Amino acid sequence: VVFVMAASKAVRSALSRLGRKAPHESEIESAEQKALLQLEALSRHLKNKSSAESAKELSFILREFFKGGFGLKYEFTSDELSRELKKLPLSTNIKIAALSFAKKLEELEFSGFRIKKSEISEMITQARRIIIELTRQIEEASKSGQENRAQNANLDVNARKDLQSQDSAGSAGSAVEEISRMLDEGLSMAKSGNYAAARAAYSKISAIYLKLDDSSKKNVKPSIIELYRMIGRLESSQRQKSKVTFDARKAGIAFLLIGIVFAMMFLPKSPFFSRSIPITGYEFVCTGSICFSPAPSDVTVNQSENVTVYVYVTNPSDENITFDTLAGNPLFSSIAKINNTEGKITFNPTNADVGAHVVTIS
Secondary structure, eight states, X not given: OOOOOOOHHXXXXXXXXXXXXXXXXXXXXXXXXXXXXXXXXXXXTGGGSOHHHHHHHHHHHHHHHHHHHHOOOOSSOHHHHHHXXXXXXXXXXXXXXXXXXXXXXXXXXHXXXXXXXXXXXXXXXXXXXXXXXXXXHHHHHHHOOGGGHHHHHXXXXXXXXXXXXXXXXXXXXXXXXHHHHHHHHHHHHHHTTOXXXXXXXXXXXXXXXXXXXXXXXXXXXXXXXXXXXXXXXXXXXXXXXXXXXXXXHHHHHHHHHHHHHHHHHHSOOXXXXXXXXXXXXXXXXXXXXXXXXXXXXXXXXXXXXXXXXXXXXXXXXXXXXXXXXXXXXXXXXXXXXXXXXXXXXXXXXXXXXXXXXXXXXX
């Protein structure tokens, strides 16, 4: 719902109470066009920017619009903007929309700008609508004549009452006590390094803070700023730790890869050199072109234990596999050739067979 507020004189009178020169319509239009062009450029290059960069740029555009178009002081929190907007003859709806948007940007700053690009795109669209409507209402108020002054004055009174009721909704002592309790909790969490809990406490505090009266806000604001700064330092520390851990992991992986390449290039190829290689789920120890699993060739057999030795020939040209064992030893219940490069021996021991046995494979 769009309201037509005070006339041009009322606009200039309200702005003069800020101790600044009232901006002309051309100044407001210029600020509007500049902001819209900046939003359009941000939207076009959104895919090439990180979410953090985009959110920071969006916050900068909004602050510059309020400063250049209306001469408003809005540098730190949405509370500043709330006080400034009360002095302008704007509709309640657009004031609430602007404050809500500024509060969301403020929360993004405190949370480290963790937001999806799709959300940034939606916020750009929302910012464009707010800027256009703010400009339209101020220009329309400037052009309205004496015939609308009484009506606009009534609307302005209603708007102020609505905002005052909104600000005073949580101004009771219980709200201040709740903020104090949550501040103690948030500061404690921040000091202990619990970033998530401290940030959650800040978000709840912000929602209650905007509803307090000016006197109550003045009392709790220093502690809120302290919590904000502690959260910022904590987040910076976490980012640095994550970077160090990530760099260490990269260095470890690089060192491992270098070691593997070095081993492949310089380890000996002698047939007497033994190496372990995993094949089909078994661990083989190889000497020359013959591999054993398990190893070594001296197999120790325990009572009531079936043991199978798998043989894998690494050189496919060795098509004939033979197994030389003690003749007639009942220990070897199964001797089989699987294929041209694989064979296996299964041991089925008795009490007399317990001990070490030598398996010769050729």
